Amino acid sequence: MASRIPTRALTAGSRALFARPPAPSTPIAFSRAFHQTKTQRDRSNLLREFSLKDRVVVISGGARGVGLTQAEALLEAGAVVHALDRLPVPAKDSDFSRVAQRATSELGSRMTYHRVDVRDQKALGEIVGGIAEKEGRIDGLIAAAGIQQETPALEYTAEDSDKMLGVNVTGVFMTAQAVAREMIKRKQKGSLVLIGSMSGTVANRGLICPAYNASKAGVLQLARNLAAEWGEHGIRVNSLSPGYIVTAMTDSLFEAIPERRTAWPDANMLKRLSYPEEYRGAAVFLLSDASSFMTGADLRVDGGHCAW
Template sequence: MASISTPVLPEFSLKNRVIVVSGGARGLGLTQAEALLEAGAIVHALDILPEPSPEFDVVAVRAEKELGTSLTYHRIDVREEQELNELIKDIADKHGRLDGLIAAAGIQQETPALEHSGADFDRILGVNVTGVFLTAQAVARQIIRLGQKSGSLVLIASMSGTVANRGLICPAYNSSKAAVIQLARNLASEWGKFGIRVNTISPGYIVTAMTDMLFVKFPERREYFANGNMLGRMSTANEFRGAAVFLLSEASSFMTGSDLRIDGGHCAW
């Protein structure tokens, strides 16, 4: 009989791996960062907020006191190419390695297409597509520079990159998420020779502080969104923890150029 100390499913371990999480100051990014910490990773969170959410400090303390690892915050705009590359290089140099990325930084705006300004459209694409590309590029450069044999990049897309959301008018946001899915495929095709895998996660509707505010303005959407999928409810950020660990670990070592859609069956109707 195996000892109780024998690792269970060791391919899911992220022990000592160094992972960057953009959009990691709060919400889905922070939830996924905590999952990586629990799997043993050292995590550096990037976000544009002057200070991370209060929950961030709780997770950071837990990382140090309970998990024997660390969670570090860096304030940065992912569209600032030179500053971003310098920061990612500093992180890689500090640890002598860089193993992965969750690119979760993103913004959303609900505006009908006939009323959408070009400036706002460009701003959304700038963060959601260009910012994701620049972050992935900066991390890949360091993996290659350090001569590592493998790396895993996870780009947060959305089911909105596959379908148009009925009742939710977000032409720029939805277009940006479709672009992220296609971007991942192309990066995977280029960087596979370096052992770098690139995949996307496409969540369905998630209960967040942002959606709660939306429901105050449009209370009918709470039920409408829930009834749009096969499970009859919205998801929580915690339901995407396992997907993050899976894609960044050896458990998914032969998976690249793929989209992991977790939408409660919304797109399967």
């Protein structure tokens, strides 16, 4: 028998709930429509702790590679992104431009590019300060700028070592410092993510990069110390340590040293290399309220490489 709910018995909220679609003509159909509509109504609240809506995030090394991939994930989660890199302004047909265009046309957000060398403390401070002034806040940082050089220890020059540590440790430090200063100035909480590496925990068998590995160990220790200092301000600092990633750089490396194509995957428990997209979720997790009680920690995503 058909049933109807008297309009006068509904509250204003209930009338809005059942306005679309029209109330079905049977109790079973009505129940299904109720739960379907309620699900649609509540969907914006599902896993809301992962939302970065309207948060302002700075990403160094954000013009390409893993940094750009993570930037796109943050945009999808609702963040406004400011990418820092030492490269010239990305070309209109670049991956960066594609992501920036998607941010405005599809995601209702925006991504802005700033050219800077993270070793230039003065310029870095001015750019980050300008971002904070324009946006009125900075909520997060991914410090992903870094370089790599494979050279035997006996052949390493002091100049090369200084450059490696200057970008990978001092540059990360100064970027975190610039962002934290703006947060503390505004009495604002936030989350900083320093990109380390599994190479900061172990020595890579068959990969000759002593200065790089030392620099990434420095990043992990830096994150712990900054977390200890800035925790009282509500600023969380963690590191993210990827394993081997398939990039243009590793592809060219495999061309030069083909045996690594099989040796590297065999060194972890999943027997494969990772892809930049596999670190999207980690970035959102560490910057969002989903990790609100996590600081001074290293999130290692290495396929089990270091767990043997």
